[in-house]
Amino acid sequence: MARATPSNTWTKPAGRPIAGKPIPRPTRSADVQAYIPEMVKGLGITMKHFFKNTKEMVLGQKPDPVLNALEPGVTTISYPEEKRPYPERFRGIHRLTLREDNSPRCVACLCCSTACPAQCIAIEPAEYPDGDRRKGYERYPSSFVIDELRCVFCGFCVEACPVDAIRMDTGLHAVPYDSREQFIYRRDLLMSLSDRSGSRLTANTRHEPGDPTHPGLSRDHADH
Amino acid sequence: MTSVELALAIVKILIVVLFLLNMAAIATWADRRQGAMVQDRVGPNRAVVYLPSLVVRGIVFFPPALLAALSVFTATRPASAPAAAETMVAAAQFAVAVAWLGLIVFCASARSGGPINPAEEALARVEPRSIFYGGVMAHVAVFFLTQAIPLSAAPVVARIACVLLGALLLVTGAYAALRVPEGKIPLRLLGTLHAAADAIKMIWKEDFIPKNADRLLHSLAPLLAMFPALVTFAVIPFGDKLCFEDNGDGVFGFGDLPLLKRTVDQAFTCSGHVVNLQVADLNVGILYIFAMAGTGIIGAALAGWASDNKFSLLGGLRAASQMVSYEVAMGLSVVGLFIIYGSVRLGDMVQWQAEHAWGIFVQPLAFILFLAALAAETKRIPFDQPEGESEIVAGYFVEYSGMKFGMFMTGEYVELITSSALLVTLFFGGYHLPFLDRDGINVAFGDATLFQYKMTHFAVSLTYVLAFFGKTILMAWVQVFFRWTLPRFRYDQVMRLGWTKLLPLTIVNMMVTGIVVLAVDSAPAGLVGGLQVAADVTHAIVAVGGFAAVVALIAGLLEPVERQRTVNSTSSRFAAAAGGTKASPQQA
Ligand code: SF4
Numbered sequence: 118m119a120r121a122t123p124s125n126t127w128t129k130p131a132g133r134p135i136a137g138k139p140i141p142r143p144t145r146s147a148d149v150q151a152y153i154p155e156m157v158k159g160l161g162i163t164m165k166h167f168f169k170n171t172k173e174m175v176l177g178q179k180p181d182p183v184l185n186a187l188e189p190g191v192t193t194i195s196y197p198e199e200k201r202p203y204p205e206r207f208r209g210i211h212r213l214t215l216r217e218d219n220s221p222r223c224v225a226c227l228c229c230s231t232a233c234p235a236q237c238i239a240i241e242p243a244e245y246p247d248g249d250r251r252k253g254y255e256r257y258p259s260s261f262v263i264d265e266l267r268c269v270f271c272g273f274c275v276e277a278c279p280v281d282a283i284r285m286d287t288g289l290h291a292v293p294y295d296s297r298e299q300f301i302y303r304r305d306l307l308m309s310l311s312d313r314s315g316s317r318l319t320a321n322t323r324h325e326p327g328d329p330t331h332p333g334l335s336r337d338h339a340d341h
Numbered sequence: 342m343t344s345v346e347l348a349l350a351i352v353k354i355l356i357v358v359l360f361l362l363n364m365a366a367i368a369t370w371a372d373r374r375q376g377a378m379v380q381d382r383v384g385p386n387r388a389v390v391y392l393p394s395l396v397v398r399g400i401v402f403f404p405p406a407l408l409a410a411l412s413v414f415t416a417t418r419p420a421s422a423p424a425a426a427e428t429m430v431a432a433a434q435f436a437v438a439v440a441w442l443g444l445i446v447f448c449a450s451a452r453s454g455g456p457i458n459p460a461e462e463a464l465a466r467v468e469p470r471s472i473f474y475g476g477v478m479a480h481v482a483v484f485f486l487t488q489a490i491p492l493s494a495a496p497v498v499a500r501i502a503c504v505l506l507g508a509l510l511l512v513t514g515a516y517a518a519l520r521v522p523e524g525k526i527p528l529r530l531l532g533t534l535h536a537a538a539d540a541i542k543m544i545w546k547e548d549f550i551p552k553n554a555d556r557l558l559h560s561l562a563p564l565l566a567m568f569p570a571l572v573t574f575a576v577i578p579f580g581d582k583l584c585f586e587d588n589g590d591g592v593f594g595f596g597d598l599p600l601l602k603r604t605v606d607q608a609f610t611c612s613g614h615v616v617n618l619q620v621a622d623l624n625v626g627i628l629y630i631f632a633m634a635g636t637g638i639i640g641a642a643l644a645g646w647a648s649d650n651k652f653s654l655l656g657g658l659r660a661a662s663q664m665v666s667y668e669v670a671m672g673l674s675v676v677g678l679f680i681i682y683g684s685v686r687l688g689d690m691v692q693w694q695a696e697h698a699w700g701i702f703v704q705p706l707a708f709i710l711f712l713a714a715l716a717a718e719t720k721r722i723p724f725d726q727p728e729g730e731s732e733i734v735a736g737y738f739v740e741y742s743g744m745k746f747g748m749f750m751t752g753e754y755v756e757l758i759t760s761s762a763l764l765v766t767l768f769f770g771g772y773h774l775p776f777l778d779r780d781g782i783n784v785a786f787g788d789a790t791l792f793q794y795k796m797t798h799f800a801v802s803l804t805y806v807l808a809f810f811g812k813t814i815l816m817a818w819v820q821v822f823f824r825w826t827l828p829r830f831r832y833d834q835v836m837r838l839g840w841t842k843l844l845p846l847t848i849v850n851m852m853v854t855g856i857v858v859l860a861v862d863s864a865p866a867g868l869v870g871g872l873q874v875a876a877d878v879t880h881a882i883v884a885v886g887g888f889a890a891v892v893a894l895i896a897g898l899l900e901p902v903e904r905q906r907t908v909n910s911t912s913s914r915f916a917a918a919a920g921g922t923k924a925s926p927q928q929a
């Protein structure tokens with residue numbers, strides 16, 4: 118019994134039913150309703166495929182799936198024997214980028230942990246030691262922890278970061294670990310990951326405070 | 342219970358438990374692998390151990406060498422004329438089988454790895470199918486040849502055949518060992534190592550218990566899920582009764598064990614000691630199975646309740662209600678069988694099927710109903726709503742990890758094997774093979790005997806045991822195909838099917854069976870004789886069908902076809918035609 122669809126004023130003009138061709142339901146013939154004949158037919162089809170594919174594999178009439186992975190025209194990929202390279206902008210496991218001197222690029226501004234919808238980033242900011250030229254300009258994260266099990270891989274942290282310190286361009290996906298503890302990625306691990314070209318540096322180099330090329334205000338301007 | 346009976350009981354329990362646990366591991370792998378082969382994927386096959394080629398050579402050479410030693414040892418033993426005749430037939434048939442199997446394997450290896458000598462070059466040019474057909478013809482020819490040999494010459498010929506078989510095995514094994522290449526050999530065993538790798542992985546995985554879960558019940562549930570599946574097998578007979586002669590003291594002792602009766606007759610008259618090939622011959626028989634299968638669901642229900650997770654709870658409830666609904670239909674569907682077999686002991690049931698016709702022929706409707714109810718009881722597709730991952734993630738074992746999850750998994754596959762064994766026992770003649778009686782092969786229709794071939798008690802019993810386990814594996818294989826063919830039912834459909842379709846049908850089946858059995862009991866003798874002939878015809882159908890299926894299967898597997906790769910409209914081609922740079926979808 119087809120019922121008239123009640124109109125939804127939000128999505129279409131009031132009072133008019135949805136126009137469109139109704140899709141015919143399959144006929145309820147006796148053999149379809151009885152289920153058993155159709156089931157046997159289906160079993161026959163799966164078994165046919167099984168024997169055909171098994172034979173081709175056993176007799177070596179089938180190309181090796183690993184070598185064959187990059188041929189054109191393959192529509193089914195036998196993961197994990199074959200792997201599809203991830204696209205360029207794939208959001209994988211995070212990494213913390215480094216400066217030239219291998220210290221973290223991160224300035225511990227907490228923008229990423231604030232932006233994170235899953236609230237899976239925890240940062241403890243710390244001051245650079247006395248005498249460091251960066252002291253007073255920026256801080257650094259003494260601890261930087263991401264729970265990769267909570268992360269929804271939205272990339273908001275990357276968007277939020279003002280200094281290109283956090284990136285998701287490692288091309289790695291989460292590894293199936295044995296325990297939850299192993300999914301907690303800490304600062305040193307995050308800093309040791311590199312992008313797909315192997316670089317661990319930030320792609321967006323900035324002038325360090327105190328550099329002659331530093332375009333912004335320097336400490337000299339501070340006392341006016 | 343004497344000490345020898347105790348020892349035999351322990352041996353029987355070991356056989357059953359080892360079979361179940363091994364088959365559960367293999368079925369876990371086979372399930373994935375079958376699904377992969379249906380979908381033209383490779384499936385789990387990458388688990389690998391690397392062994393030095395010397396060790397691999399040893400592994401390749403050792404089993405044939407052992408068998409060869411066994412066969413030569415048999416040749417040195419004294420034997421009476423009938424036993425020698427049987428040994429001769431068996432040895433000759435095995436020799437033929439070893440010959441054609443070896444030739445096919447060497448042909449395949451020569452074809453794939455390149456021939457290394459002129460003999461292999463010649464072999465590589467031979468069609469594998471011709472070797473197989475030649476092998477079948479040789480089997481038949483050798484059989485009639487051995488039949489033609491007089492009984493007096495049998496001991497000598499048996500020795501020659503045994504030595505020949507030993508030599509053949511030795512040569513085949515040695516040549517196969519020679520073919521093993523140098524260096525580290527990857528041993529994949531078709532991916533069966535995955536089962537072992539999985540077990541090791543699960544043992545070392547974090548064993549997580551949710552914070553608010555009931556710790557005791559959460560840990561108890563997997564045990565409860567696995568235990569009933571294992572003990573159900575106890576009442577299923579995996580072979581015919583054995584008869585041991587007495588060594589003169591009148592009690593069954595270890596001294597009687599070597600005195601297996603040489604031959605038994607149809608009616609199994611045994612003056613010595615009878616040993617059932619069955620862990621427990623309970624007089625309640627199948628009722629015990631229903632009771633145990635019913636408790637299996639408690640594990641799932643407890644797991645669902647104890648996990649402190651709403652998905653788990655839903656899964657556990659579904660499992661419980663499904664069990665309640667289908668237990669009724671399951672019990673009633675086999676009442677027709679009880680009426681016909683006249684017993685609830687599984688041994689008697691198999692015996693009835695051996696004397697008359699297999700259960701599938703006398704109760705086809707009951708078979709379908711029982712199969713459906715059994716699938717629902719074991720929570721297998723299409724009745725796997727308790728785990729329905731598309732709706733409730735993984736149902737009752739969402740919160741399980743590590744080996745506890747592994748125990749649920751093992752329990753499920755043990756149930757698969759046990760249910761296959763039950764189906765075989767109730768509907769496919771148990772350990773019985775068509776026309777193979779206790780005293781040998783009797784091709785008889787009614788009173789007309791066409792062909793007769795006497796066999797020893799030992800040979801028949803061994804064939805029966807192998808037949809039972811073989812049939813069980815075959816049945817499990819078919820059940821796995823249900824999983825890769827059928828989609829899951831909706832939950833309301835499951836309930837409606839159980840209560841409004843299966844239950845009435847089982848009652849109708851029961852009543853019709855009762856009426857027919859009453860009618861047959863009061864029928865004239867001529868009709869009963871005709872029914873016996875019809876029953877024998879069903880045996881013939883099974884025998885011919887089985888033989889044809891095996892031949893067609895092997896011949897079909899050996900048939901060479903070249904795969905046609907039709908690649909004409911994939912997105913990459915379109916993209917390339919439109920001037921795109923990506924030649925294939927994999928090149929991101
Ligand atoms: S990707 Fe999204 S969820 Fe993951 S850490 Fe970044 S902001 Fe958080």
Ligand code: SF4
Nearest residue numbers: 223224226227229278
């Ligand atoms: S990673 Fe970027 S956004 Fe996050 S605290 Fe460091 S600098 Fe700020």
